[in-house]
Every structure is written in structure tokens, then in C-alpha cells.
Amino acid sequence: MSIQPNDKYVYVLLTKFSDRASKAIRGLTRSSYTHASIGIDEKYEEFYSIVTKGFRREQFHRFSKERRLETPCRLYKIHVSDEVYEEICIILKRHEARSKHYKYSKLGVALCLLHIGHKINHRYFCSQFVAEILQSSQVISSKKSSSLFLPDDFMDIKELDLCYCGNLDGLLDLAY
Numbered sequence: 001m002s003i004q005p006n007d008k009y010v011y012v013l014l015t016k017f018s019d020r021a022s023k024a025i026r027g028l029t030r031s032s033y034t035h036a037s038i039g040i041d042e043k044y045e046e047f048y049s050i051v052t053k054g055f056r057r058e059q060f061h062r063f064s065k066e067r068r069l070e071t072p073c074r075l076y077k078i079h080v081s082d083e084v085y086e087e088i089c090i091i092l093k094r095h096e097a098r099s100k101h102y103k104y105s106k107l108g109v110a111l112c113l114l115h116i117g118h119k120i121n122h123r124y125f126c127s128q129f130v131a132e133i134l135q136s137s138q139v140i141s142s143k144k145s146s147s148l149f150l151p152d153d154f155m156d157i158k159e160l161d162l163c164y165c166g167n168l169d170g171l172l173d174l175a176y
Contacts, residue, residue, distance in 0.1 A: 008085035010139060011039040012076040012130060012160060013047050014151045015168065021052055028113060033074065033151040036127040038134070040089060043175040044075070048092050050124040055099040060168050068169035075171055076160035078139055087137050108147060117145040127151045 014033035016022065022034040037047035037058055047058045060068065080088070095102060105123035112125070124132070131146035131153075133139075140159050154160060164171050 008080050009077045012154050013037045014074045016072045031152040036130045036151040038130045049126045050129040052104045055102040071168045073168050075164040077163050084137050118147045
């Protein structure tokens with residue numbers, strides 16, 4: 001399939017940071033990646049996720065070159081209709097407008113590790129947030145509860161196409 005100027009894509013970015021929280025998650029899950037974000041920007045300038053401080057618009061180009069070089073990542077994309085793209089844009093704008101209401105869920109992570117599905121209003125962990133948006137907009141058809149998704153689980157979603165594997169610095173170079 002050739003890419004047309006009006007084609008719309010949604011992106012899922014998996015990263016492995018080297019901070020204490022990421023190291024703890026990696027130790028508990030044995031996962032290759034410890035963070036998931038969703039993006040709608042073809043230049044990869046902004047992604048959205050839930051971090052320990054709550055909802056965030058992530059702008060990785062603002063990271064130091066050293067941090068971008070030391071952060072492994074995988075970028076997946078999926079072609080979506082204009083309607084689905086707009087729906088996801090609206091969802092992300094709504095979350096951003098109410099960002100102070102969304103919190104990181106340590107309990108959610110614990111329940112996920114115990115394989116206990118759950119729903120806690122306005123509380124998410126990163127991969128749950130991404131999976132819930134993709135499932136609610138019917139971008140992915142996984143039967144797995146969004147509350148049980150870990151970042152590595154996105155690597156097994158057949159609808160997602162791997163388009164980059166490397167570090168954040170290399171990813172940002174692709175966009176320019």
C-alpha cells in the first residue's frame with residue numbers, strides 16, 4: 001500500500017527509560033520495554049501517555065541528546081480512517097483539557113501483574129491508557145482487557161506495523 005498525503009496513522013511508541021521506576025517495572029515484569037505512548041503526529045514530535053505524575057504530552061525532542069541516545073524504542077503505526085483519527089484526536093484533547101483529573105495507578109499496575117482486570121475511574125498506567133484508546137476506537141481488536149496490557153503486549157498486536165526500532169534520537173532523525 002502506498003502512502004497518500006491524506007492517509008492517517010496512529011502511532012504506538014514503546015520505550016525503555018533508565019530511571020528507577022522503569023528499572024523497577026522491568027524487574028517485576030521482565031519486559032523489554034517499560035513505557036507506552038500514543039501519537040498522532042507523523043513527525044513524532046508529540047506523544048501522549050500517563051506517567052507517575054499523571055497525564056502528559058511527551059515531547060521527546062526536548063530531551064537531551066544523551067538521553068535520546070540511551071533510550072531504546074520501537075514505533076508501531078496503524079492506518080486509520082479519517083473518522084477514527086478525529087475520534088482519537090478528540091479523546092486526547094479531552095484528556096489533555098482535564099489532565100489534572102487523570103492520575104497514575106500504582107494499584108492498577110499491581111492488579112495487572114496479578115492478572116486481575118479492573119477499572120478505576122481517572123486512574124491509568126501507561127499501557128492501559130494506550131490500549132483503552134485503541135480498543136474504544138476499535139483500532140485494535142484484542143480481547144484482552146486494557147487493564148492487563150503491558151508495553152510489550154503491543155508487539156503482539158497484529159494490526160500494528162513495526163516501522164522503527166532503535167533509539168529515540170534515531171526516531172526523531174527519521175522525521176526530518
